[in-house]
Each structure stands twice: as structure tokens, then as C-alpha cells.
Amino acid sequence: MRQGSLRFAYGFLAAPALLYAVFVIGPYLQAFYIALTDWRGVSSRAEFVGLDNFARILDDEVFWQAIRNHGVILLVVPALTIGIALAFAFLLNVAGGRGRSGAVRGLAGAGFYRVVFFFPQVLSIVVTAVLFQSMYRPDEAGGFNSVLGRLGISPVGFLTDPSFALWSLMAVMIWSGVGFYLVLFQAGMAAIPTELYEAAALEGAGRKRTFVSITLPLLRNTLQLAWVYMGIGALDAFALIQVLAMEHGGPDHATTVVGLQVWERAFEHYQFGQASALGVVLFFVVMTFAAVTMRVTRREAIEY
DSSP: OOHHHHHHHHHHHHHHHHHHIIIIIHHHHHHHHHTTBOOOSSSSOOOBOTTHHHHHHHTOHHHHHHHHHHHHHHHHHHHHHHHHHHHHHHHHHHTTOBOTTSOBOOOTTHHHHHHHHHHHHHSOHHHHHHHHHHHTOSSTTSHHHHHHHHTTOOOOOTTTSHHHHHHHHHHHHHHHHHHHHHHHHHHHHHTSOHHHHHHHHHTTOOHHHHIIIIIHHHTHHHHHHHHHHHHHHHHTOHHHHHHHSBTTTBSTTTTOOHHHHHHHHHHTSOOHHHHHHHHHHHHHHHHHHHHHHHHHTOOOOOOO
């Protein structure tokens, strides 16, 4: 590449790099510094306290409850969301059998089903939370308890019972996320040559064998991306829980997460130092999850 082209490329990238440094790297560094102080957010005084904020966090039982909740969410939500989306995407793409020409085709009305599944993505998190507030009402006026009442089952406290609250929130996360990943997986499947499916059909392979031997291996990179993205989303469940859960992570901290504690310490207790320390902890948890996932799922690319 000529010197002039290099200068043009560097000049073209300078502005985005500068903006990224100012508006992304800068706030990160500022948060790391604030985490080492006792700044309350309403004054210019900020005394350096070292790792004291982190020590207080580690001694807080509510923090460890939030970590346990993150662990449950991280195990359940990505696995079920990706599993359901992958199954539906496969059915919509190749479950229609073979046409008159012998080509593998998708399920009839696949376009309509894609729109239906993707519809929750159009709704904002707040709208989704308000919608399920009505559905989860603990009396018979709630959508789900109304159905249970007609079946002779007593009302269930989906959001008021600690044993149900977190699972009810995870159900909403799965419902709202399936559509996006269905479209993502369908795009990945559309890039797989139909000749592979036709050859598998000629060899007598059923749908299960075709899915395991062809679809999954060729979607490995897409699945890796989906798992990382879904995991990060599961670790950042603040908005949904803030609106939908009771008493800011209740009942009895059954639905609390680290993001919610950041908000409480910063804007309710004005402990911006501790809030920043929680943010730093969450940052490293997310980065560790992403790095481990990328490492564990890394495989050589399959060419076709």
C-alpha cells in the first residue's frame, strides 16, 4: 500500500478512534478511579480510599445473592433462548419437506411465523415489562391467574413469591429474545448450500440427523456469537428487573442483580464510589464470561 493510501486510511480512522477514546475508554477509566474513592456524586470532594469499596462489596450478602441470581440467569436464559430459537429456525427453513423439483423447502407460511416471533423485539423493554406486570398480577385479574382460576387452581404470586419471581422474569427474557435469535439463525442457515440437505435426504438422513450433522457444525460461529451476546444480555438485565420486579429486586432480593445495586447505591444512597466499584466488578465478570466462551467454543472454520 502506498504512503498516500496509508495516510488516508489513518486519517479516516482518526476521528472514530478519538470519539471511542473520549466517550468509551474515558468513562471506563473515570469509573475505575471513582471506585477507589468515597465520592458521593453531589460534591467535588472525593477522598481516596483504595480498595475499601471492594471490601465492603465482598462483605455484602446482597451482592452475593445478586451473583447467584446472575449465575442462574446465565445458565438458564441463554440455553433455553438459543435452543428454542435454533429449533424453530430449523423447522422454518427445512421442515417443509421437498418440493416438486426435489429441493428442500421451508415450512409453509414461514414468513408469517418470522414476523410473529420477531414481534417482541419491536417492543421496548419497558413496554414488555409493563405488559407482563398485567399478566403476572397475583389476583384473578392477572392474565395467567385468570386462566389458572378457570382451571380451579389458586392464584400464583409470580412476582410476589420468592420461589417464582426469578423464574417468571427469566420467562419474559426468553419470550422477548427468541425472535431475534430465530432471525439470526435463519440468516445463518440460508447461507448453507441446499445441496447439502438434498444429499442428506438422498442418503436417508432424517431431520434429527441432518440437524446434528449439517446444521449445527455449519452454524458454529453464529452459535458462538449468539451465546456471547445472549450471555452479556443476561448479565445486564437491569431495565427489565427495575420495572417488573417488586421492591427493586424483591421479594427478599430474589431477583436482585448487580446492575440494580449499582443504580440503588448511586441514585438512592449517593454512594457513587461503591456504585462504581460494583460497575467495575460487573465489567470484569462480563469480560471473563466473553473470553471464556470464545475460548471454549473456538474451533477451526468449516469451509463449504
